[in-house]
Amino acid sequence: MKHSYLKLILTMILFLAFSGTSYAFDYTFHGKMWQVFGVTDNAAAMPQSQKSGTTDFFSYNGNLNDKGMKSTMYDVMSENEESAFGLTKARLRFEGTTDDGLAKIVYGLEVGTYNWGDTKNTKFGRSGDGVNQETRFAYAEVTMPVIGGKIRAGLQPTKINQWVWSETAPGLTYHHKYNDLKTMVGWYRGEDDKITDGGDNDYLVIKIDNKLMPNTTLGFFGIYADLDITDTSIGDTYDSDTYYVGLTGKFNQDAIFSNFALIYQGGDIDFDDTTIEDLDRSAWLADLTVGVKINDSFKLSGNILYVSGDDDANDSDADNFDSIDVDVKIGTIFFKDTILADCDRTISDAPYIMDKGLINYAIQGDYQIDEKNNLRMAVRYLTTAEDLELKTGANDDDIGYEFDLWYTYQLNKYVQLKVDAAYLVAGDGADHLAASDNYDGDDIYKLATGIKVSF
Numbered sequence: 092m093k094h095s096y097l098k099l100i101l102t103m104i105l106f107l108a109f110s111g112t113s114y115a116f117d118y119t120f121h122g123k124m125w126q127v128f129g130v131t132d133n134a135a136a137m138p139q140s141q142k143s144g145t146t147d148f149f150s151y152n153g154n155l156n157d158k159g160m161k162s163t164m165y166d167v168m169s170e171n172e173e174s175a176f177g178l179t180k181a182r183l184r185f186e187g188t189t190d191d192g193l194a195k196i197v198y199g200l201e202v203g204t205y206n207w208g209d210t211k212n213t214k215f216g217r218s219g220d221g222v223n224q225e226t227r228f229a230y231a232e233v234t235m236p237v238i239g240g241k242i243r244a245g246l247q248p249t250k251i252n253q254w255v256w257s258e259t260a261p262g263l264t265y266h267h268k269y270n271d272l273k274t275m276v277g278w279y280r281g282e283d284d285k286i287t288d289g290g291d292n293d294y295l296v297i298k299i300d301n302k303l304m305p306n307t308t309l310g311f312f313g314i315y316a317d318l319d320i321t322d323t324s325i326g327d328t329y330d331s332d333t334y335y336v337g338l339t340g341k342f343n344q345d346a347i348f349s350n351f352a353l354i355y356q357g358g359d360i361d362f363d364d365t366t367i368e369d370l371d372r373s374a375w376l377a378d379l380t381v382g383v384k385i386n387d388s389f390k391l392s393g394n395i396l397y398v399s400g401d402d403d404a405n406d407s408d409a410d411n412f413d414s415i416d417v418d419v420k421i422g423t424i425f426f427k428d429t430i431l432a433d434c435d436r437t438i439s440d441a442p443y444i445m446d447k448g449l450i451n452y453a454i455q456g457d458y459q460i461d462e463k464n465n466l467r468m469a470v471r472y473l474t475t476a477e478d479l480e481l482k483t484g485a486n487d488d489d490i491g492y493e494f495d496l497w498y499t500y501q502l503n504k505y506v507q508l509k510v511d512a513a514y515l516v517a518g519d520g521a522d523h524l525a526a527s528d529n530y531d532g533d534d535i536y537k538l539a540t541g542i543k544v545s546f
Contacts, residue, residue, distance in 0.1 A: 115190045120183065122546055125204075127178040127434050129511075129539030134174035135167045136424065136438055136535055143441035144258060144416035145282075147321070147331075149360060150404035150446050151370060157445065158324035164445050167438050168517065168524040168532030177207035178434045178541075179215070184228060192234070197247075199228030204434040227259060240267030249279070249416075251298055251312055254352060254376050254442055255335050258416040260294070271302035281318065293317050294415075300339075310339040314415070320363065333358035333372060346385075348392075352378040356412055374412040375399045376442070382455075390457045396421065400448025400477035411446040411477075421451050422471055422495050423513035423537055429497050430509045430541050444490070444524075448476030462501070469495040479523035489518030491534075507543045512536075 131137060141160055149156050157164075181202045188195040202223055205215035215223060230245030246261045264277030274297075281292030293316070300310040314335040320328050337354040354377075360370040376399070382392025401411040419442045420428040427437045443449045453471035460466060473490035480486040493515045500508040514536045515521075521532030 116187045117190060119186045119188075120546075121186070122183045122544075123181070124544045125178070125180040125430065125433055125541055127430055127539055127541030128176070129178075129431070129537065129541075130173070130175045131535070131537045132173050133167070133171040133533070133535045135169060135172070136537065137174065137176065137436045139435060139437060139440060140164050140167055141439040141441065141445070143414040143439075146441075148411055148413050148443075148446045149370060149372070149409040150401050150411075151360075151362075151409075152367065153404050154325050155404065155446055156323040156325065158322065164438075164524060166525070168521050168535075171533050171535070176436075178204050178436065179207065180204040180434050182227060194231070194233045196231045197228045199226070201225050201227040204436065235265075240265055242266075249296075251296060251314065252335075252337055252339065252352070252354070253419065254354060254378065254414060254417060255312075255314065255337065256415040257418060260416070262294070264296075273300045274298070281316070291317070292319050306342060306344040308341045310337075312337045312339070316358075316415070327367060328363045329360050330363075331358060331360045331372075346383050347381075348384070348390075349379070349381045351380070352376065354412075360409060368407045370407055370409045372409045372413075374410055376412050388459045392455045392457075394451065394453040394455065394471075396442065396449065396451040396453075398443045398449040398476060400443065400475055401446045402477040404446075409446075411448055412443060413446075414441045414443075417441055421449075422453075422469060422473075422493050423511055424493050424515040424535055425473070425490075428495070430511050430543065431537065431539050433543070434541075436539075444475050444479070447479055447488075450474045450476055450488075465499045465501075467495075467497040467499075469493075471495070474518075475520060479520050481523040485523070487518070487520040487523065489520040490515075491518035491521055492516045505544055505546050507545075509539075509541055509543060511539045513538075 139161055141164055146158065146160055147156060182199060184197065184199040186195055186197050203225060205223055207215065209215045226246065228246055230243055230247040232241050232243045234241050243264045243266065246259055249256045249258060249260050260279040262277055262279030264275060266275050277296045279294040279296065281294055295315045298312040300308060302308045316333040318331045320330050322328055333356065335354060335356050337352060339352045341350045342348065356372060356374040358372040360372065362369060377397045380392055380394045382390055384390050398412045399410055401409060418427045418432065418440050420426065421442060422428055423431055425438045427440050431437065451471055451473055453469050455469040458466045471493045473493060474488040475490065478486035478488045493513060496512045498510040502508055515534055517532040517534050525532050
């Protein structure tokens with residue numbers, strides 16, 4: 092059935108392509124493919140243990156709701172097992188645009204990252220593949236008469252904020268640009284397994300960006316989420332109202348550049364069981380980068396990121412920041428940056444460690460050696476905003492020092508050859524991410540090389 096469905100789609104695309112301009116449509120194909128090989132001394136640091144899009148973190152009655160995690164975060168630093176891996180990921184996007192430019196459709200397919208030889212779930216092994224294809228985009232966009240702007244409907248990119256929501260979602264949005272002022276308002280439907288029976292997980296969004304001066308941009312966004320009844324990992328049920336209010340900015344003048352984000356998350360979590368105390372959500376995220384262009388080839392910058400965590404699992408406050416669906420760039424060991432990030436091989440795609448938040452201090456350098464070669468480096472110190480207390484009678488926030496290096500060789504317009512390397516000198520807080528009370532978190536390294544083809 093699945094293969095018949097795919098053949099039908101391909102047949103329709105080919106029919107449109109060969110029909111040329113008789114239907115007054117222009118057609119384009121775009122795509123990306125990653126082929127990656129690498130090694131690590133910790134196989135548990137490769138699958139996404141913690142994924143923002145399927146997890147709502149908060150603590151209550153002394154327990155953490157971690158439903159949606161692929162595995163417990165507690166074992167990512169446990170007895171390391173070395174691993175060599177090969178990965179493949181591919182995306183194809185078809186766009187059909189009317190010759191007057193007033194409407195278009197976008198359909199995107201993705202073969203998400205799969206391990207070479209995997210036959211357990213995806214059958215990405217000998218004699219071909221199996222069930223491993225997904226729809227990434229399926230939306231239409233129409234320019235509105237009289238009022239201007241564009242309406243977009245269907246499965247589309249959100250791109251609201253890199254710390255809150257940057258992935259795809261189905262919805263209806265309106266986009267308008269007037270000189271240097273860009274606005275967007277929209278409604279998205281969230282994931283809901285009861286949708287055909289009256290479920291209604293809804294997100295209302297507004298986003299405004301204004302270029303105040305040639306060197307300064309200021310932005311604002313707001314998100315309100317009305318979420319239907321959900322089960323916790325412990326078995327209790329709840330519904331929640333959550334909102335985000337964010338202020339962002341960029342500055343670039345002469346040799347100095349900077350950007351910032353300040354975001355507040357509020358709301359409430361109401362349990363169906365009246366004997367369980369409801370929770371008030373109150374959380375913060377603050378991010379600041381300041382840098383200088385040493386010359387035309389070399390840039391140096393510093394970054395401070397603070398993401399609030401919850402310090403008491405027994406009170407009625409949920410003080411930890413919780414993203415909707417993101418892919419954050421905070422180095423390579425825990426989070427998502429460059430080729431391993433593109434291939435979804437990280438511990439977390441969200442800017443925190445469970446409900447304990449995160450603090451990141453980083454010094455970063457970017458050196459464009461010549462038109463073909465680029466080298467990027469970073470040294471960072473990672474802690475949780477609140478102490479980890481996963482081991483008996485102990486607590487600590489020191490995750491450790493991380494050293495990152497990224498190298499890119501631009502073979503031609505379409506092809507990049509990449510090398511990623513990262514090493515974590517584990518701190519005492521990393522011990523709390525090991526499964527056993529008697530085990531200390533070890534250092535971790537990751538090394539990957541691969542090819543990225545874009546057209």
